[in-house]
Amino acid sequence: MSEQIAPRFLPSGDTALVVEFGDRMDRHLSALVLNLTRRLVDAKITGIVEMVPTFRSLMIHYDPLTVRARELEAQVAPLLDGLEGEAMTGARWIFPTCYDGEDLAPDLADVARTTGMSAAEVVALHTSVTHLVYIIGFLPGLPYMGDLPDRLHLPRRTSPRIRVAAGSVAIATNQTCIYPLDSPGGWHIIGRSAVPLFDRRRPNAVLLSPGDTVQFVSVKREVYDDMCAANAEGVFDIDTLRASA
Amino acid sequence: MSGQLRVITPGLATSVQDGGRIGQQRFGIPTSGALDRVAMAAANIIVGNAPDAAIVEMLYMGATFEVASASARVACVGLGATIEVIEDGTTRLVQPAQSIRLRHGARLKVAPGASAISCVLAIEGGIALPPVMGSRSTYARALLGGLDGRVLAAGDVLPLVLDDAEDRGEVRPGLDLAMPPRIRVVLGPQDDYFTPEAVASFLSAPYEVTRAADRMGIRLQGPPLAHEKGFNIVSDGIAPGSIQVPGDGQPIILLADRQTTGGYPKIATVASVDLPALGRSGPGTILNFEAISVEEAENLRREQAHAEAGWRDALQPVSGASTDSLYDANLISGVADAWMGD
Numbered sequence: 001m002s003e004q005i006a007p008r009f010l011p012s013g014d015t016a017l018v019v020e021f022g023d024r025m026d027r028h029l030s031a032l033v034l035n036l037t038r039r040l041v042d043a044k045i046t047g048i049v050e051m052v053p054t055f056r057s058l059m060i061h062y063d064p065l066t067v068r069a070r071e072l073e074a075q076v077a078p079l080l081d082g083l084e085g086e087a088m089t090g091a092r093w094i095f096p097t098c099y100d101g102e103d104l105a106p107d108l109a110d111v112a113r114t115t116g117m118s119a120a121e122v123v124a125l126h127t128s129v130t131h132l133v134y135i136i137g138f139l140p141g142l143p144y145m146g147d148l149p150d151r152l153h154l155p156r157r158t159s160p161r162i163r164v165a166a167g168s169v170a171i172a173t174n175q176t177c178i179y180p181l182d183s184p185g186g187w188h189i190i191g192r193s194a195v196p197l198f199d200r201r202r203p204n205a206v207l208l209s210p211g212d213t214v215q216f217v218s219v220k221r222e223v224y225d226d227m228c229a230a231n232a233e234g235v236f237d238i239d240t241l242r243a244s245a
Numbered sequence: 246m247s248g249q250l251r252v253i254t255p256g257l258a259t260s261v262q263d264g265g266r267i268g269q270q271r272f273g274i275p276t277s278g279a280l281d282r283v284a285m286a287a288a289n290i291i292v293g294n295a296p297d298a299a300i301v302e303m304l305y306m307g308a309t310f311e312v313a314s315a316s317a318r319v320a321c322v323g324l325g326a327t328i329e330v331i332e333d334g335t336t337r338l339v340q341p342a343q344s345i346r347l348r349h350g351a352r353l354k355v356a357p358g359a360s361a362i363s364c365v366l367a368i369e370g371g372i373a374l375p376p377v378m379g380s381r382s383t384y385a386r387a388l389l390g391g392l393d394g395r396v397l398a399a400g401d402v403l404p405l406v407l408d409d410a411e412d413r414g415e416v417r418p419g420l421d422l423a424m425p426p427r428i429r430v431v432l433g434p435q436d437d438y439f440t441p442e443a444v445a446s447f448l449s450a451p452y453e454v455t456r457a458a459d460r461m462g463i464r465l466q467g468p469p470l471a472h473e474k475g476f477n478i479v480s481d482g483i484a485p486g487s488i489q490v491p492g493d494g495q496p497i498i499l500l501a502d503r504q505t506t507g508g509y510p511k512i513a514t515v516a517s518v519d520l521p522a523l524g525r526s527g528p529g530t531i532l533n534f535e536a537i538s539v540e541e542a543e544n545l546r547r548e549q550a551h552a553e554a555g556w557r558d559a560l561q562p563v564s565g566a567s568t569d570s571l572y573d574a575n576l577i578s579g580v581a582d583a584w585m586g587d
Contacts, residue, residue, distance in 0.1 A: 010433050020481070052270045139273050142273050
């Protein structure tokens with residue numbers, strides 16, 4: 001589970017350096033990535049422009065006019081010593097989600113059929129576990145979350161949709177994602193959440209961070225509609241979604 | 246008092262861009278920014294702005310603007326770009342990459358070159374739009390930056406910082422936005438996901454820019470690149486110029502509006518010195534790739550930056566026909582060579 005993996009430095013051109021801990025998606029690798037990110041933020045190394053933590057590697061974007069990859073590597077390497085393989089605890093969220101109706105959950109029936117469960121069983125299983133945010137990527141504020149119970153693992157849809165509605169809660173492989181904006185998408189849509197993942201009216205426009213956890217809770221359509229209305233008026237209080245300690 | 250530039254015909258995907266939105270990629274927000282960073286810097290320097298000030302970028306099709314201020318000084322830069330000025334009922338052609346002062350009511354018709362994908366228009370003093378998350382660059386998918394976060398439409402009015410152009414002579418740097426003979430790349434981070442034959446083919450065969458080219462990326466067509474270990478990886482970061490290869494084996498170069506993370510193996514990354522040239526590569530352009538080391542890529546970028554730092558001092562006055570011949574003969578070759586990245 002926590003075998004020692006020597007990280008690799010991989011160039012991605014002359015403006016990004018990848019520190020790769022492995023090629024799998026697992027919580028130990030993710031913790032190493034996030035803990036290295038934290039160390040590098042504290043180290044304030046000259047020339048680092050920004051960092052993008054992913055499941056298994058950290059991409060360090062740098063300014064090649066200020067620092068060279070070789071120099072950067074020499075400064076990052078010592079920070080790998082004794083890197084903690086346990087994740088820091090992130091924020092805990094509860095996301096009311098409507099798993100009802102052809103418009104909000106167009107793939108739920110298919111997912112139920114393919115996995116040999118009833119729709120209610122799929123929902124029960126999806127809401128039974130706590131989902132860890134591994135990374136934010138692809139679109140502003142889009143969380144890739146794991147790990148889905150084995151019985152829900154499915155490949156991506158063979159033909160992606162041209163337009164997936166914002167708020168769609170979707171599954172594929174061992175993950176769940178929520179589309180923050182209308183966009184194309186190839187995952188199976190099993191519900192809709194009104195939680196605004198990307199909202200420029202907030203000081204922190206993006207709600208979730210890697211390391212946060214999300215508990216989905218099944219709600220009736222009226223609750224979803226009310227949340228949408230509150231959002232539109234800008235009166236939705238995001239703090240009501242925080243799980244109490 | 247601030248000025249205005251009115252959009253008469255908007256073109257296909259004309260948007261406000263600048264040096265890019267830095268520091269937001271970990272939230273899934275791409276950097277955006279001008280596709281041709283060099284053209285942006287040149288246009289800005291010609292009109293006296295900071296190199297990464299906000300400009301108007303035209304993609305594929307040109308656009309027509311009308312000066313709604315007392316006057317405005319502008320510069321248009323792009324490979325093969327054409328510029329027409331319609332003033333007092335007459336139309337005249339203007340060389341790209343020089344400053345022009347336009348009076349109130351003058352119309353400016355700008356178009357990217359036939360083989361190019363983009364060109365830029367800089368306005369003296371800059372565009373008076375507020376930065377959003379640190380940048381004025383438009384990212385239309387999330388309605389960020391620019392004018393209401395979208396591409397420009399007919400009838401839009403761009404607020405300008407200056408209502409009247411400074412009273413001074415016009416200038417041109419005598420530059421040449423030629424394509425480098427080969428696009429230099431650094432192999433990786435996932436070149437080991439491809440067969441040795443695929444890597445060899447990528448570095449020797451010509452690849453053509455297809456019509457699937459936009460601010461997000463450029464899809465190429467050429468000998469397919471065979472994966473050795475499948476074409477799905479656990480998603481990781483994407484750098485500017487990352488060349489990802491999905492299941493069909495055709496490479497895609499990812500540009501300013503690229504997704505921040507992705508799950509296809511990346512055979513190589515375009516060296517930052519040659520990234521602006523991809524903002525000149527329209528459909529049909531043939532690209533040849535050459536592998537260089539990270540150190541070489543860093544050296545080339547530093548040389549390019551050094552040359553850029555000299556542009557402001559290399560500006561030449563524009564004084565009628567004689568300078569046109571100077572431009573055509575490309576006599577200021579030191580600058581031109583630096584632009585070609587050789």
